[in-house]
Amino acid sequence: SDITEALKLNTDEDDIHELMLIVTDPTDTGMQQRGKQVLNPGRIYYTATSGIWQTVWIEAVDPRNHIVDITITPDINKGCAGFMINTEDNADVSILIRHQGRNVAEAAGRSGHEITAVVVQPELWSPENPSIYHTRIRISSDEQLIEEVESYFAFRKIEVRTDPSGREKIYLNGQPVFLHAPLDQGYWPESGMTPPSDDAMIFDIRKTKELGFNCSRKHIKIEPRRWYYHADLLGLMVMQDAVSGGKNAMSRMGINLIIGFDGGHRSDTSPGAYTRAGRINTINRLEYEKDLEGMIKHLRNHPSIIMWIPFNEAWGQFDSVRIADAVQKLDPTRLIDPVSGWYDQGSGDFRSRHTYSIKLKTPPKKDQRVYFISEYGGYNLLVDGHLWDDQKIFGYKTESSRESLREGYTNLIRRQLIPLIKKGLGAAVYTQLTDVEIESNGFFTYDRKVQKIPAETVKALNDEIYSEFNRISGSSD
Known part of the structure; x- marks a missing residue:
């Protein structure tokens, strides 16, 4: 927001200002995203x-002209990066790219037009090698510098292809x-959705990698940009959920039936579907699309993000095929899981299912999309002294000890998950990284002080997963 007109500068009054923000938040009594x-x-x-609950700052810019936004689109096939620099008024743009302390490319052009910078043999970003390129962007007019900013990007390509066996991977x-x-739901006992510190964000990302996971599903929450910065630099791929709104009117019995019967199918384009999802109001639907x-x-320049997930478990779900198409047009560089869990409409890159309390399902034979078990597991273990509320507990299967949890998790991976890889399973999300309030099914307690399964056990099982996938794919990586 532009607050210039509210400022009283260079007057006889003290140049001290108080910024007051008035917000109305109906939480779950409204249908907005929450x-x-x-x-x-x-x-x-x-x-x-x-x-x-997120970072707030004030910055001064030249009111006549300044950088409004920057979009960077790397292309690993062409060895270049496209820069779109939008400014308040037309300006000359110069770009310098640095990698590992060396200048590797320069480019120039005009704001509002894509500028291509060629990088010879770019080093690619991956979880094993999160290679980052730093950039300096200057805008000027009549050779007079107006503004200079620094940013970064990475060369990374994520896609779905048909492999030599005819399967989508x-x-x-x-x-x-x-x-x-x-x-990863991004909650902390002392601060809710607000990360208590920079170290707290780094801890969760590092621990995810130490457990052997190459990815994290950021669940129904948008983190502060600082979190994604650390994911970029540390090398953790991110599946990013949109924030849900509308309503979820399903009972627990209804959810169990859907899980048991392959996720079900229900139209999400009719007035009745809008009503069930709490989306009958046109303004509410438009608000969701604007927020998405x-x-x-807001996040598209982060190389760690490799997937967008617009809807989860039919909460507020509407027009998902059209919305998936819109997301694809807005950002064709990432994968899309339009409806995680159920009420699949046949669009996007994945056949996405949630499976709790029953055996993991075999991929459907007639669906050529990548089979994605986008939630599973959720094994509980209560740790005395580290519970949010020891009178209220929620989970999908409760183990009695750390040893029984270790054994149960091992059996789940070896006996159920790994055998599905040869049948077409391409991705999976285990619930979950940490306990959250009365959910006690995390690898860590809510306060992050107790790790329930040894890291070496989880990592070894992840190595088995990747090894089996590479064997079937004919990859040596």
């Missing part, structure tokens, strides 16, 4: 976070890859 925040938390819904930088992620577009534009 994620899992509710006024009466329980089960898989959590305490609402009030106030300004995910490819990272031209090589087949199996995505295995924990569900805003999220993508």
Whole structure:
């Protein structure tokens, strides 16, 4: 927001200003995007976070001209990066790219037009080698510098291809890859959705990698940009959910039936579907689409993000085929899982299923999309002294000890998940990284002080997953 007109500068009054923000948040009494925040938390819904919970800052810019936004689109096939620099008024643009302390490319052009910078033999970004390119962008007019900013990007390509056997697979930088992620909801007991510190964000990302996961599913929450910065630099791929709104009117019995019967199918384009999803109001639907577009534009320069997930478990789901097409046009560089869980409409890159409490399902034979178990597991272990509420517990299967949890998780991976890889399974998300309020099914307790399964056990099992996938794919990586 532009607050220039509200400032009183160079006057006899003290140049001290107080910025007041008035926000009305109906939480789950409204249909706006809110994620899992509710006024009466329980089960898989959590305490609402009030106030300004993400980073706020003020910066001064030249009112006549300044950089409005930057979009960087790397192309590993052509060895170049396209820069779109939008400014308040027309300006000359110069770009310098540096890698590992060396100048590797320069380019120049005009704002509002794509500028291509060629990088010879670019080093590609991956979880094993998160190679980052730094860039300096200057805008000027009549050879007078107006503004200079620094940013970064990476050369990374994620796509779905048909492999030599005729199956659809995910490819990272031209090589087949199996995505295995924990569900990461981004809550902390002391601060709700607000990360308590930079170190807290780094801890979660580092621990995810130490467990052997190459990816994280950021669940129904948009983190501060700082979180994605650390994911970029540390090398963790991210599946990014949109924030859900509307309503979820399904009972627990209804959810169990859907899980048991292959996710079901139900139209999401009729007035009745809009009503069930809490989307009968046209303005509410437009608001969701505006928020979704805003999220993508806000985060699209982060190389760690490799997938957009517009809807989860039919919460507020509507017009998902049209919305998936719109996301694809807005950002063709990433994968799309339009409806994670159920009410699949046949669009996007994945046949996406959630499976709890029953045996993991075999990929459907007639669906050529990548089979993605986008949530599974959720094995509980209660750790005394580290519970949010020891009178209320939620999970899908409760183990009695760390040893039984280790054994149960090992059996789940070896006996159920790994055998599905040869049948076409291409990605999976285990629930979850940490406990969250009364959910006690994390690898870590909510306070992050107790790790329930040894890291070496989880990592070894992840190595088995990748090894089996590489064997079947004929890859040596």
